[in-house]
Amino acid sequence: MSLSWLDRLTLFIHPQRVVLERQPWRGTTTRQSADVAPPASGEADWQPALAAAEALLKAEGRRGSALRIVVADHFVRYALLPWSENITGRAARLAMARALLKNTLGDKAETLEIALDRPAFGKNGLAAGIDRQLLAGLRAAAKTRQLRLTTLQPRLIAELAARHRQLADGWFACLDAEWLTLAGLRGGEIASLRNHRASTGDPALLAGELAGLLAAESAAPPGAVAGKKLFIASRQVAVPILTGGWETTSWPAAIGGDAHA
Secondary structure, three states: OOOHHHOEEEEEEOOOEEEEEEEOOOOOOEEEEEEOOOOOOOOOOOHHHHHHHHHHHHHHOOOOOEEEEEEOHHHEEEEEEOOOOOOOOHHHHHHHHHHHHHHHHHHHHHHEEEEEOOOOOOOOEEEEEEEHHHHHHHHHHHHHOOOEEEEEEEHHHHHHHHOOOOOOOEEEEEEEOOEEEEEEEEOOEEEEEEEEEOOOOOHHHHHHHHHHHHHHHHOOOOOOOOOOEEEEEEOOOOOOOOOOOOEEEEEEOOOOOOOOO
């Protein structure tokens, strides 16, 4: 009898490299990866990553294994849902998320499948949108390989979950190749959020860009995020050094670490 159903796989979808980590029911955790080609003319930016993921699962996915998929923030569009006691039901919150994403993205928002967090009284919520064709492709790849898809989540959410015991008030930055996600945290909850392409990978210049974002976000409603604590989870990017009294703690990324094909 195969015991592969006890194996746990984590697949990280990224525009430059796809990583598959296997935690067997016994033995050592292994990682395999595949480079992702740039999108061809007319292709969506996620299509080469999906093709690489399908090939990796075909080669390495063992039938019956549990599969967790994490999608890089490059492929995710977030919306922070302000608390309203009049908008607490799922349909109303989803409508709010669609409106906010459409305001930011225009018609592209219609291509997204939107997931919502659980509402909490008096607290902001979070919506995450990922292209529904990408999600359909990932689900189909898991089904074809007879893998048990248990979780599919954006990288920011996975990183926050991995560090939730260490995060309370302050700022949390997820750095990645050509990408920067910055969340302001209050009592462990997201109070502000930026998710966009970084203009540079140079640590010194990235420090300036991050400092500018922190200054802009800190100037938002008084008391939104207190203090100058900055937590950084960095993947394939040197951690920038900030001046100006920032207390910085850096960690390696919890998702999609180095791998060898």
